[in-house]
Amino acid sequence: MYLNYFGLTDNPFSIAPNPDFLYMSPRHKEALAHLTFGLRESGGFVMLTGEVGTGKTTVARKLLEQLPDNTQVAMILNPTLSAMELLATISDELGIEYSAEQASLKYFTDRILAKLASNHALGVNTVLIIDEAQHLMPEVLEQLRLLTNLETRREKLLKVVLIGQPELQVLLKRNELRQLAQRITARYHLLPLAATEVQAYVAHRLTVAGCQAPLFSAHSLTALYQITGGIPRVINLLCDRALSLAFMAQQTRVRRHVLVVAAEQILGTDVVSQRQEKRRWIWLTGLFTLAVLMGFVVGGGYA
Known part of the structure; x- marks a missing residue:
């Protein structure tokens, strides 16, 4: 509802995975x-972990774009x-036909391994994400792990990407699971x-949405980092709501109090107060430590 008001062509802070806004x-x-x-290595597994909302899916989508055509x-x-x-499910994803009546671990494993061998013979790499x-x-x-046992002298025929928290x-x-852990390259x-x-991140998404003006004040961006801890999904939620509040108040920029x-x-x-207090305590601790160090330096000069 605030798009026209701020001169935006699209919602810059939607949590939908729009690749146009990829940062x-x-x-x-x-x-x-x-x-x-x-x-590219010979092992069977690679792993990406991160807290909820940090952008693991973003990385996965970019990885898909960069995989070779084969x-x-x-x-x-x-x-x-x-x-x-x-x-x-792997059989479905790889387009492997199978009979539900014959379903067993061995049956599916044999058909998947045959598909991997066939892909390799055709020069096709197989990746499971x-x-x-x-x-x-x-x-x-x-x-x-057993699926990744099929290999040539140089590499595994199935590469697995594990993405999780x-x-x-x-x-x-x-x-x-120690054998699997040892295969993570x-x-x-x-x-x-x-910070x-x-x-x-905020500037990028606003630019893609057609806005060059800084819609968020410097103090509001500082508060945004303090409260969200730098997690992109939470940043989107807060920025979207802040723009809505600024629009309803007919303000041209999001100030710190609106962001809060x-x-x-x-x-x-409670959560907002706790996070702001935590950041404030870290800042004061840093100042105190700096003051103590300066005291030692100055005191040493008179010794």
């Missing part, structure tokens, strides 16, 4: 580089499956955006 921060680019390198990709978005269901991989059961992960790291430390943990990256009100409506007053 690759230095951290996202580094994560992509790790995954790309891992897929790549067949199987994508699994809901891995809360049994081993049998996972193999059936699993999102929300922290939900995979240990026995399902072990079944995945930090719980995935804990899961892979289990003793029964590249891993990266995606951190939230830094300067938050400013660049928007955050309180989305996250709750």
